[in-house]
Amino acid sequence: MFVDLPLDQLRAYLPERDEPADFADFWARTLREARTYDLAATFTPHDAHLALVDVYDVTFAGFGGHPIKGWLLTPASPDGPLPCVVEYIGYNGGRGLPHDWLLWPSAGYAVFVMDTRGQGGGWRQGDTPDPAPGTGPETAGKLTRGVLDRDEYYYRRLYTDVVRAVEAARAHPAVDAERIAVSGASQGGGMALAAAALAPEISYAFVDVPFMCHIRRAVEVTDALPYGELSRFCAVNRERVDDVFATLAYFDGTNFAARATVPARFSVGLRDEVTPASTVFAAYNHYAGPKDISVWPFNGHEGGQSLEALEHLKIAKKIFG
Numbered sequence: 363m364f365v366d367l368p369l370d371q372l373r374a375y376l377p378e379r380d381e382p383a384d385f386a387d388f389w390a391r392t393l394r395e396a397r398t399y400d401l402a403a404t405f406t407p408h409d410a411h412l413a414l415v416d417v418y419d420v421t422f423a424g425f426g427g428h429p430i431k432g433w434l435l436t437p438a439s440p441d442g443p444l445p446c447v448v449e450y451i452g453y454n455g456g457r458g459l460p461h462d463w464l465l466w467p468s469a470g471y472a473v474f475v476m477d478t479r480g481q482g483g484g485w486r487q488g489d490t491p492d493p494a495p496g497t498g499p500e501t502a503g504k505l506t507r508g509v510l511d512r513d514e515y516y517y518r519r520l521y522t523d524v525v526r527a528v529e530a531a532r533a534h535p536a537v538d539a540e541r542i543a544v545s546g547a548s549q550g551g552g553m554a555l556a557a558a559a560l561a562p563e564i565s566y567a568f569v570d571v572p573f574m575c576h577i578r579r580a581v582e583v584t585d586a587l588p589y590g591e592l593s594r595f596c597a598v599n600r601e602r603v604d605d606v607f608a609t610l611a612y613f614d615g616t617n618f619a620a621r622a623t624v625p626a627r628f629s630v631g632l633r634d635e636v637t638p639a640s641t642v643f644a645a646y647n648h649y650a651g652p653k654d655i656s657v658w659p660f661n662g663h664e665g666g667q668s669l670e671a672l673e674h675l676k677i678a679k680k681i682f683g
Contacts, residue, residue, distance in 0.1 A: 364632050366583065366639040369657065372632075375640055376647045377576060380607070381617045388512065388612055389560060392425075396522045399427035403530040405434055410460035414438050415467045417460045422530035424479065424523035431477040431490045432527065433460050435467045436536045443538035445565075445682035446472040446531050450524060450546030450553035453573065453588050454481050454503070456488015469675055471682065474531035478549075479523060480504060480516070494519055499599065501591040509595065509609050510602060517574070517613040521556045528561045541565055541682055545674065548637060548663065549573045549588075555615045555645060558622035566681050567626040568674050569645075571637050571665045575615035576644035578607055586635040615645045623651040627677060629670050631661035 367375065382388070405418035416439070420432035436444055447466050451457065457477035466473035481504065482488020492504075494514075500506045508514035524544075532539040543566040546554040551572030558567040573588070580589045581596070596603045611617065626649060630642040646655050656673060658666050666673070 365635050366632065369632065369659070372639055372643040373647075375643045377579070377616075377644050379616045379620060379648060380578070380611045380614070381620075382608075382611050385612060385617055386621075392518060392522055393525060393560065396425055396526060399423045401526065401529055401533065403533040405534055408460065412461060412464075415460070415464065416440075416536075418534070420474070420530065422526060424526045425519040426494055428479065428493055428519075429490070430479060430523050430526070431457060431488070432530070433457055433463060433475040434472065434531070434534060434536075435460060435463055435475075436472040437467050437470055440472070440536050444470070444472040444536060445541035445543070445678070446474055446537040447678070448474045448476065448528055448531050448542060448544045448557070450476055450544065450550035450557075451478050451481070451486070452546070452548035452550050454484025455486040456482020456490070458486040458488075462486070465671060465675075469678065471678065472531075472537050474527065474537070476523065476527040479520060492516070492519065499595075501595050503588055503591045505588045505591045506595040510605050512609045512612050515609055515613065521553065521560065521613065524553045524557050525561045528557060528564060543568065543678065543681070545570075547571055547665065552615050555622065556618050558624050558626060558651070559618035562623060564624055566677070567622070567624055568677075569626055570629045570670060571631060571634060571663055572615055572628070572642060572645060573637050574613060575619075575637070576641040577610045577614050579644070580638060580641045583638050583640070584635050589636075616648050619645040619649040622649055625652040625681070627673070628653065628655040629665045630655060630657055631663060631665045632657065632659045633662045634665075636663040
C-alpha cells in the first residue's frame with residue numbers, strides 16, 4: 363500500500379527546517395578538528411582474484427584520527443587518472459568484499475568504498491571499530507549512540523568520516539581529483555547528502571532513498587527500523603525528547619540539503635516504510651543545487667535497484683565523459 367502523502371502533495375512538500383543557529387559553525391569546527399590529524403591514507407594492493415580490476419585495501423584517518431577502512435577499485439592498469447565514485451553504505455552494513463563493488467570499475471571508473479565505523483554486523487561485514495563511545499543510554503543500534511550530546515553523537519563521527527573519505531579518494535594517483543561523485547542508498551544516501559554539503563568540491567551526488575532526513579516526521583509516521591530505535595529511546599526517556607531532537611537537528615539531511623549546491627539525483631519509493639517518501643521529498647525540495655528525482659510508485663525501500671543503477675551509469679557518462 364502507499365504509506366505517505368499523495369505524489370502531488372509530496373512534490374510540493376516543503377516543511378520548515380529545524381536548523382540550529384550555529385549549524386554551520388558546528389560543522390566547520392568539527393571538520394577543522396578532524397583535519398588536525400594527518401589523513402595518512404594508505405593503499406595496499408589486495409589480491410581479490412579479479413583479473414580485470416586492481417584492488418587496494420585502504421586505511422585513512424577519520425574523526426579523531428581513528429583508522430577507517432575502505433576499498434579502492436579501478437580497471438586494471440588504468441591509463442591516467444579516472445573519475446571516481448565514493449560509495450557509502452546502508453545501516454548495519456560494512457564494506458564487504460571487493461567483488462561486491464564491480465559496477466563502477468566495469469564502466470571504466472574508480473570506486474572508493476568507505477567502511478562504516480562500528481557497523482557491518484547486520485547484512486554485509488565490516489571491520490572498522492567505533493572507538494569513541496557515546497555518552498548516556500542507547501538502544502541496540504547506532505541511531506541513539508550519544509544522542510543526548512551533539513559532540514558525542516555517533517553521526518558526528520560518521521559524517522566526518524564521509525568527508526575524509528572524499529579526501530582519501532583524492533589522495534590516490536589513479537583518481538582524478540576534479541571528477542569525484544558520491545553515492546549511497548538509505549543511510550548511505552544520507553551520507554552522500556551530507557557530503558554534498560560538507561565537501562562541495564565534488565562533481566555530483568547520487569542520493570537514493572536517504573535516511574536521516576526530516577527526522578521528527580519520520581519517527582511520527584513510521585515504526586520501522588532504524589527509526590524505530592529512536593522512537594523506543596524517546597518512549598523510555600520521556601523527559602529528554604526535546605534534547606534528543608535538539609541534537610538530531612545538527613544531522614538532519616534537510617539542513618544539509620539547503621546548503622548543497624552540487625548537482626544531485628535523488629530517488630524515492632512511494633511504498634517505503636523505512637524512509638517514508640515525505641522525508642525524502644523534504645530533503646529533495648530543500649536541496650539548493652541542480653537536482654532531479656526518480657519516483658518508484660510501487661516500490662518500497664529497495665527503490666529502483668538495477669534500473670536506478672542504470673540511470674546512474676547514464677548520468678556518469680554525461681558528467682564524466
